[in-house]
Amino acid sequence: MHWQTTRHRIAFERPRVMGIVNVTPDSFSDGGRHVDTAAAIAHCEALVREGADILDIGGESTRPGAQPPGADEEAARVLPVLRAALTLGVPVSVDTSQPALMRQALDLGVDIVNDVRSLARPGALQLLAAHGSAGVCLMHMRGEPDTMGAQAQYGDVVAEVADFLRRRLQDAVAAGVAAGRIVVDPGIGFAKTAAHNLALLQRQRELLDIGRPLLVGWSRKGTLGQITGRPVGERLAASVAAALAAVARGAAIVRVHDVAATVDALKVWRAAEQGGVDPA
Ligand code: HH2
Numbered sequence: 001m002h003w004q005t006t007r008h009r010i011a012f013e014r015p016r017v018m019g020i021v022n023v024t025p026d027s028f029s030d031g032g033r034h035v036d037t038a039a040a041i042a043h044c045e046a047l048v049r050e051g052a053d054i055l056d057i058g059g060e061s062t063r064p065g066a067q068p069p070g071a072d073e074e075a076a077r078v079l080p081v082l083r084a085a086l087t088l089g090v091p092v093s094v095d096t097s098q099p100a101l102m103r104q105a106l107d108l109g110v111d112i113v114n115d116v117r118s119l120a121r122p123g124a125l126q127l128l129a130a131h132g133s134a135g136v137c138l139m140h141m142r143g144e145p146d147t148m149g150a151q152a153q154y155g156d157v158v159a160e161v162a163d164f165l166r167r168r169l170q171d172a173v174a175a176g177v178a179a180g181r182i183v184v185d186p187g188i189g190f191a192k193t194a195a196h197n198l199a200l201l202q203r204q205r206e207l208l209d210i211g212r213p214l215l216v217g218w219s220r221k222g223t224l225g226q227i228t229g230r231p232v233g234e235r236l237a238a239s240v241a242a243a244l245a246a247v248a249r250g251a252a253i254v255r256v257h258d259v260a261a262t263v264d265a266l267k268v269w270r271a272a273e274q275g276g277v278d279p280a
Pocket of ligand 1: 062185
């Protein structure tokens with residue numbers, strides 16, 4: 001299987017690492033927007049050096065309880081970083097739900113739209129259909145980040161997430177987005193308890209039946225804090241372990257903050273699987 005994106009056709013002969021670049025005010029301590037932009041661009045460059053296969057750049061914090069920024073503010077944060085990232089030689093993804101920002105990003109030549117709201121906002125789906133080649137990540141969530149905690153109720157979370165993703169995939173294909181441009185994501189931590197997240201990991205292989213590559217993001221998330229008792233700044237080992245567990249159950253792409261550590265871990269995992277090392 002492949003993932004068609006604007007400039008790159010991504011193959012999955014090995015698991016791919018998507019490096020997270022959050023251009024949010026709380027991500028970079030003080031200073032004005034210029035400092036934020038420069039720091040975010042430097043972070044993009046560092047993640048590529050560390051071996052990121054894809055950069056995912058976002059300007060909206062979707063942490064539980066987060067308030068969304070205005071559309072103009074989100075675009076002002078993200079566009080200059082996207083422009084610089086597009087020169088770095090790897091596929092660039094914009095993490096947004098705003099159709100206006102999607103359009104501006106696609107006009108710049110961005111490769112992928114990663115939308116935690118699965119192209120639900122008016123115009124988003126049509127925009128991607130009209131584009132013709134950009135990649136899309138469709139993710140499962142319920143409600144909004146400030147309300148989703150109350151909606152973490154499922155009979156069979158794995159079956160319900162799979163049904164949702166299958167439906168969104170069908171809707172996107174019916175609207176004109178070719179299936180080869182789409183990957184799906186169970187949305188770890190979005191309207192889910194730790195038990196739900198762990199059921200989705202244990203039974204992750206059931207999501208492979210959807211028929212598209214699986215993107216999964218466990219990096220530094222709350223469930224890892226619950227398991228280890230560690231605060232968000234001390235979840236590196238937990239995040240790497242979760243990424244390996246996801247890849248071992250068929251994930252094609254892992255979305256991570258700690259690219260260097262994840263790349264090393266995946267090299268060792270792959271060497272174990274193959275009984276040898278990839279040629280350099
Ligand atoms: N998780 C977050 C944001 N975007 N996109 C996809 N496809 N999958 C995810 O699991 C996912 C996502 C939340 O994580 P993070 O970027 O660390 O935090 P924040 O949204 O607060 O910036």
